Amino acid sequence: MKPVQLKAEVMRNEKLSSDITRLTMMARDIADIAKPGQFVMIRPTSCYDPLLRRPFSLHQVTGDGLIEILFKVVGRGTRILSAVEVGEFLDVVGPLGKGFLDSSRENICLLGGGMGIAPLLFLAKWLVSKKTGDLNFNIVVLLGAATDSEILPLLDDFEVMGLNVKIATDDGSLGYHGFVTDLLSKNLDPDNNWIIYSCGPYPMLKKVAGISRDNNWQCQVSLETIMACGIKACLGCALPKSESMKLTDTQPYAHVCKDGPVFDAAEVKWI
Amino acid sequence: MKPVQLKAEVMRNEKLSSDITRLTMMARDIADIAKPGQFVMIRPTSCYDPLLRRPFSLHQVTGDGLIEILFKVVGRGTRILSAVEVGEFLDVVGPLGKGFLDSSRENICLLGGGMGIAPLLFLAKWLVSKKTGDLNFNIVVLLGAATDSEILPLLDDFEVMGLNVKIATDDGSLGYHGFVTDLLSKNLDPDNNWIIYSCGPYPMLKKVAGISRDNNWQCQVSLETIMACGIKACLGCALPKSESMKLTDTQPYAHVCKDGPVFDAAEVKWI
């Protein structure tokens, strides 16, 4: 489905913590066709500085045309967006990129770190609705963050679906004290055929990719690069492909905005 | 008195009409030393576009540290400033420039057109407080604008001082239907020794200067140019001086930010 450009009315601006914001916008033409793992690009201001659109994963999408993004203030663009008011309109392009792919494996693990949690809620809802009635499937959700305040406001959204959520925090303020990747060995029976859906910081994803490879699990990762266009027009978002991928393709780079942001972990040249 | 740079808290944001805003800010160090006709320069955003500060005349200054500006939305800078909220802080430099000068003449006329009305309120208050007790003085206030909505919200502020206010509007919606400069001949006895204090669009000021010269009235005008620095550091705000001025000075240009913005009308080379 083709992306659209629209003016989305801001319906809700939630401050989940001092630096985490969740925006709900009315964007029917995007909501109607969006898939988990896809993203939108939002223009932070109509002035020319900051100039480029900012990419955000779709965090939730509802049947009545609403889309949500969840983001952390890390610079000027996100600072401006965190201050938008209900009733303002944002210039949004989307949905963009390839989302997460369904898998035949019945043991599903969603692993998110930091703001990487954002797309996993949309993904979880989609998986739950797809698998409903299928008694064999099993979803484990592993969420990691620096501290409890980055996770607590989101916990409910996962738990209302009846999902089994395990938490890790860097400071031990909630759940396991340590890396979220440590929860993989603690919670996943390695003998099962797992599919891991993961989003978060690059080092975390690299670790997840390694563990998955070692265990012969499937693994899909959502990656970030700096993006100018989001539609494979600028070729700015190049990501080195793994050697195995290069055999079938003379181009050593994938383009995250269109070929991704979700990749099979085996396709990525981890550096 | 030397200008200062400070963060001024916005105390009130009044929408006087669809495109006219009055901002009240706490800026004690500016309020304490400001004189009528002086101005401030305000940074519209902490981003780099729009980049330069915007100059605004001081519209009112109170003893308790408040300053006010009155402005029309004409571009991006004023649009951003018109949307600031109470409690936000603006980066303000001031007071800048030379203000209006006192005169020994007892017949005083304040003539303002459009946003040129802004500094005249501060001036009127200053004159009224200075002349209190002096029974011979006489102040006439002539205000012009495109339409009534640009004047009505300000009328009271002048009239509470007991001043005689005459109005002209381009569309005849209030007062005299025509140019505010026409009110000069209608209201000022040419045989009296008038001092005219005027601020407004260039063509209006040029006309006022001409009428004043013809009648041998004193005339002080507040002029605008594009300004980068506001403190005579960039030399960007050059204004051609009249021939008479050039005789005493080899420099053909005055600098509006420091030598003005208020000039004796005879000093200006009207073009």
Add this chain to the structure above:
Amino acid sequence: MDLKKAALNVNFGSLQLKNPVMTASGTFGYGEEFSSFVNLNRLGGIVVKGISLKPRVGNPPPRVAETASGMLNAIGLENVGVEKFISEKMEFLRNIGTNVFVNVLGDSVDDYGRLAERLNDTPGISAIEVNISCPNVKKGGVAFGTDPAMVEAVTREVKSKCSLPVFIKLSPNVTDITLTARAAEQGGADGVSLINTLLGMAIDVRSRRPILGNVVGGLSGPAIKPVALRMVWQVAKQVSIPVIGIGGITTTEDAIEFLLAGASAVQVGTANFVDPRATENIVEGLQKYLEDNNLSSIKEVIGKLIL
């Protein structure tokens, strides 16, 4: 829209543009990428991403960096190569109902000649735009763009190998751009396009490394508009062939500035990323500008700067 009423059309010799609004090479993919945002048929023309004889893989990432009102790019001219371009991209481009300019780049004069020859045989191409100015490739490209003699030689070679209109895209990283513009004219160019990006750099103070994988890159966007406009004005006075203005054009007013300065058409680049509909908005804006100012044709704007 009725073309006669619109009066936005401009002609470059035999080449007719329904309006002077085009897209800049490398910022509009191969057209298809923007087809859900823009009615391509409404544009005066589109310029595709620069094409070389062989495919190019481009530079290592990061390839783009945001700057104040602009961006740096060091894509490194990644492209599919002329054969794949013809076999995979032309089919779509032939059917969009507007002019297709193919931007080409090479490492030698000979490369440019061979590209021109190959494209000349390909139906559906309106013109060739010769990129002699991309600052990202370390081989021949850089020298071409700054040396008038080389500019003339490349132009002559391309013209000799094809019958299509040829536009030479000039580098702004020169002391006097009118010299390279005149060299292009001398070599038989049908027009010049300017400007390409300004060579720039950005550093990450935390890692203490250049932000771009290629260290330096090309600066584009609103930040460079004043430089681009000055160069277009200088060149338009010096050459009698058409000038296509490029550099930071985002709004209708920007486009009018370039037209007044002497550009017969404009290309919109970085703005496509910021507002995918920018080009179509400018077409509509120009139409309105003509009507609001009672002008019957865009020709009454081109070069009509009052000094």
Add this chain to the structure above:
Amino acid sequence: MDLKKAALNVNFGSLQLKNPVMTASGTFGYGEEFSSFVNLNRLGGIVVKGISLKPRVGNPPPRVAETASGMLNAIGLENVGVEKFISEKMEFLRNIGTNVFVNVLGDSVDDYGRLAERLNDTPGISAIEVNISCPNVKKGGVAFGTDPAMVEAVTREVKSKCSLPVFIKLSPNVTDITLTARAAEQGGADGVSLINTLLGMAIDVRSRRPILGNVVGGLSGPAIKPVALRMVWQVAKQVSIPVIGIGGITTTEDAIEFLLAGASAVQVGTANFVDPRATENIVEGLQKYLEDNNLSSIKEVIGKLIL
């Protein structure tokens, strides 16, 4: 502040700067204008508005125009002339406790020599900065800045007429700025300052006239930072004399980018208008950067870009 603790000091031969933060010519008046916003004594040095032998009246207004993240100026080098500068401005400058660089401009090689001679006799001046690159004056100035032979000749002349350190301020409007930088070094310059403004233009689409009275002007501000940084990096690799980095520097991070690229000091220009306290903020910011990164001296930053 204790200089040893700060470790912000840099030396240009015998010339000592307490820190690498200076002001750029034409953007800081004669220092006094900023004395209520900045503690001038905290700065590494200030560069005064360009001075010529005779007073200059400058260009007709409008002289400045805002652009995206930048501004154009065509002041036209208005200044009071060297005699009035010495008699009226030096008194204040001698007492501010920091280095005073006098920026000079002339119409001929001889002019520059005479200015150097005159300033050499004037107490309180730390160095001369030779502006050979201002794009606004139509006479000799422009040619000097783009022709390496002229740059060398002017440098030689100025050096022969004074014993003060001499910095040559380079124009960015050239194909290869390392050539003029090397010419300055060849001519005996003690350092080079770069960049001056990029030549630009803006048009008012309503009046259809150029916005600036002088038609073209110099582009400065954050918009040009990537170009300036690239040029500083290129030049620092090519010369062994100190480089002063200029162009769009507004924040501490900007200053660090230039230092990493090889500048031994920086000058803050347009940012002074946007934030009169910018220079002092950067001094404080650099101090903090050193401490946060456990660096004992700013010298551990200069030229320390990791490639």
